[in-house]
Amino acid sequence: MTSYIEWFLPLCSGVNLFLMTCVLVLTGMTLWFRAAVNRSYDRGKSHE
Amino acid sequence: MSDGLMLFVMLSIWAAVLQSIVFMAGAIRFLMKERKEKWDASQDMSHFPTVTVLIPAHNEELVIAATAENVLNLNYPPEKLQLIVIADNCSDTTANRLYRLKKMAPYQDRNFTVFERKGTGGKSGALNDALEQATGEWICIFDADAAPERNTLFFLITKALEDPERYGAVFGRNKARNRGQNLLSQFINLELVTVQRIYHTGMWQLFRIGTIPGTNFIIKSDLIREIGGWDVNALTEDTAVSFEIMQRGKLIALASRAEAYQQEPEDLNVYIKQRTRWAQGNFYVIMTNIKHLFNGSPWRVQLLVLYYAMGYLWFMLAILASDFILVINLIFVVLSLFDSSLTSPFRFAEDLYVYLMMSGALMYYLYVLQINLALASDIGQSTTRNFILSCLSYFTYSQLFIVLSLKAVWNLTVNKLTGRKTKWYKTQRFG
Secondary structure, X not given: OOOOHHHHHXXXXXXXXXXXXXXXXXXXXXXXXXXXXXHHXXXXXXXX | OHHHHHHHHHHHHHHHHHHHHHHHHHHHHHHHHHHHOOOOOOOOOOOOOOEEEEEEEOOOOOOHHHHHHHHHOOOOOHHHEEEEEEEEOOOOOHHHHHHHHHHOHHHOOOOEEEEEEOOOOHHHHHHHHHHOOOOOOEEEEOOOOOEEOOOHHHHHHHHHHHOOXXXXXXXXXXXXXXXXXXXXXXHHHHHHHHHHHHHHHHHHHXXXXXXXXXXXXXXXXXXXXXXXXXXXXXXXXXXXXXXXXXXXXXXXXXXEEEEEEEOOOOOHHHHHHHHHHHHHHHHHHHHHHHHHHOOXXXXXXXXXXXXXXXXXXXXXXXXXXXXXXHHHHHHHHHHHHHOOOOOOOOOOOOOHHHHHHHHHHHHHHHHHHHHHHHHHOOOOOOOHHHHHHHHHHOOOHHHHHHHXXXXXXXXXXXXXXXXXXXXXXXXXXXX
């Protein structure tokens, strides 16, 4: 049962770290985009 | 066995998360570019091509007059616009309502035909028959319940004119006009916004791949005639046509500003019937196009087949497998209260279960993030209520996908074994 664990656990760790980093970057970009949209359209400002 | 199943689930989650990350990155790039674009819908349209708008309508008396009037009032040169509304096997007042509209002063001189049809083939059959009367260089399709924005056709054609040789079709963006009606229509709205603002934009931005929806799109008249019209055997005729277009090396471009409102189901039974038909249609498309993965077809066609196969075959099996593991483990947790010697067959070595849970949590987080990025790009939709719904959607609305997929597989299997013909179900409208 543990034959593949030796290489699979580090793989899990690496892949999860990579995916989490990507998701964090996307979270930042999403928040930045949302803020930019709100700046453009909120408080009665007209859009271009 | 249990290790193999767990590995399959883990790899599937990684693939699903990676796919979402890729599309989301493309979508963000597209949305940022879109914000900076400037447009002028009051420009000279004398060089614009002629367009025939086709609206298939089967017993659509509740909505058809408003839809036809919307089309006649589109911002497009009236002399370049032909409208054909197909009253297809109607037993209600659909045709009468259209004749009444046609007699009204503003529309008497318009190129507007009410085509009363008695024939087979459902929506595809109706479109094929109307195509024979169409004179426009481009064909535009709207469903009977569509409410296009005034500049929708302008945006579709403007996009087409960017590269008229390469673009065989252009599709717009559909929005739910009854999105606040009840909980179901609110969930459908979240799905619609996410598919259109993340998956459509991401796929177009990264790969120049698009698929035409059933409504709110244009296609070159010559091209649809060359294809042989719409496939009367396909339950999702739009996806079948999309593959035909791409097989010919043409692109299906996205004009995201071309917006049209449509009615979404407000009743769970109506929703299940509509989505089961879609799922059956998509399985049919996968089965008929899977050969393109191995026969040297254009890479966009192969990628699209892969995308459909991943969504409807691979990820569906993975969801079933993970739900199976969860249920079995829960059962054994309860049983072990009575007999401590009982252990689940799905026991994972060392920290594997932790990593599986982490991957699952990541997928859930990304799911919520995607919806909220999509909502942020649609004015007025980024609300606290929608945020809460997006968090709940994963455990409620999204789980319906499993039921619908299994129902579709069951229907297809029974049809195959018994030789039963699939029935085309028309989505019920709400007045």
